[in-house]
Amino acid sequence: MLHKSVFLDIGALSCGCTDHALESLAKAISGEEGDAPDIWAQHESPFVRSLIELFSSRGLLRLEKVRDELNAWLEGKHHTPGTSTPAAPAPLNPARLDAHELALVKIYLENIPPAEFGAADWSLLIDYLVSRYMPFDALQTEAEWLAVRSVYMGKIQANVEKLPVVQADRLLAALPTTLPAARSTFDPPPVVQSVLDYGYARCADNVQAVTESTRHRLKRVIMAHEEQARLGARPPAQALQTQLFDEFATLNRDWRRIAVTEVGDNAGNGLIASLKPGTRVRRIEQYRGACPFCRKINGTVLTVVSPDKKDKDWDTEVWCGKSNIGRSGAKRKRVDDELVERTPAELWSIPAGTVHPHCRGIWTVLEEARPTDDPKFASWLDAHFAKHRKTPEALAQT
Known part of the structure; x- marks a missing residue:
């Protein structure tokens, strides 16, 4: 393979800007920024594969509806002129249009x-489409069921190391979908409850970020095109369609990133949270497109420890909540006018969940370590297998 060197002049940059640039380059190499080679490939783990695909398909369907409806408006298919044009709606909260407000906006724009x-009409149209097909409350619900089910699929893996996809899907369908339902059904211990709460909060924030990105990207493209048309430049309609195609492709990847990353992160933490201290686990990063760091840590064996253990060893131990937040994939940073090596404490380590966005790393448990910290969940799992009249071991062989 031919390697080329790239020289960047960073002399005029501040220390903060330099570190940001180095971090962005490291993320680009790792696949964190941009499109990872196999972002659309099915996940290697049967425990989370269907959950990722289901969340992805539901989000992509919402984006597809926004796209198709926007094209219909651009082509004038919704224009239904009345005897007079109604007044523009009063100032609204663009992120939270209710059913009544959506109806008013639709009547106004159709005329x-x-x-x-x-410009205000195009902005209102985008707000209308995003609020209609990506409503705030519905997306919060999507984030909640993704977080709850991904954490518990990780806990299932801690109990049953091998399981066919069809049986994993059956378990997935039987799990609760909300935080209150999970508390009522399983009465999770404090550590697991924390994983659920923060997993949901993080996923909800990411979902909302994609929603706002959809609003911003579409407004920017539409308004730039219409401004040129008003000024007499007359840009071809095909140019607008090409730009919109690119924007929706980016938004689709953003949604897929949430599915792959959040499910992997929650499932990894759910598994680690379920194992008693002293359990040994092996990191598996065997998938096409794995970044150099992930390939390097493939096969590494770590020991599970309690999150409140003092003097935890980042190189040999893993605990629930261990992450790379605050750490960097860039080996060097700028101090004054020099680039210096980062200390080990500043660099990526092996986390409980995913190393970086798009990461597909998982754990395998190296010894019999049936969890005992969550008896209500264990009873639920036993009852599920009993209902289907097969033990976990028998299911693993089907």
Whole structure:
């Protein structure tokens, strides 16, 4: 393989800007930024594979509806002129349009020919489409069921190391989908409850970020195109469609990133949270497109310890909540006018969940370590297998 060197002049940059640039380069190499080679490939773990695909397909369907509806408005298919144009709706909260407000906005916009849309009208149209097909409350619900089910699929793996996809899917369908339902059904211990709460909060924030990104990206493209048209430049309609195609492709990848990363992170923490201290686990990073760091840590064996253990060893131990937040994938940083090596404490380590966005790393448990910290969940799992009249061992062989 041919390697090329790249020289960057960073002399005029501040220390903060330099470190940001180095971090961005490290993330680009790792696959954290941009499109990872196998982002659309099915996940290697049968425990989370279907959950990722289900969350992805539901989100992509929402984005597809926004795209198709936007194209219909651009083509004038929704223009239904009345005897007079209604007044523009009063100022609204663009992120939280309720059903009544959506109806008012629709009536107003339908009465205006697309050729007469002003900047405020195009902005209102995008707000209308995003609020209609990506409503805040519905997306929070999506984030909640993703977090709850991914954490418990990790706990299932801690109990049953091998399971066919069809049986994993059956378990997935039987799990609760909300935090209150999980508390009622399983009465999780404090550590697991923390994983659930923060997993949901993180996923909800990421989902909302994609929603806002959808709003911002579409407004930017539409308004730039319409501004040129108003100024007489007359850009071809095909140029707008090409730009919109690129924007939706990016948004689709952003949604897929949430699915792969959040499910992997929650499942990894759910598994580690279920194992008693002293259990040995092996990191598995065997998948096409793994970054250099992940390939390097493949096969590494770590020992599970309690999160409150003093003087935890980042190189040999793993605990629930262990992450790379605050650490860097870039080996060097800028101090004054020099680039210096980062200390080991500043660099990526092996986390309980995913190393970076798009990461597909998982754990395998090296010894019999049936968890005992969550008896209500263990009873639920035993009852599920009993209902289907097969032991976990028998299921693993089917």
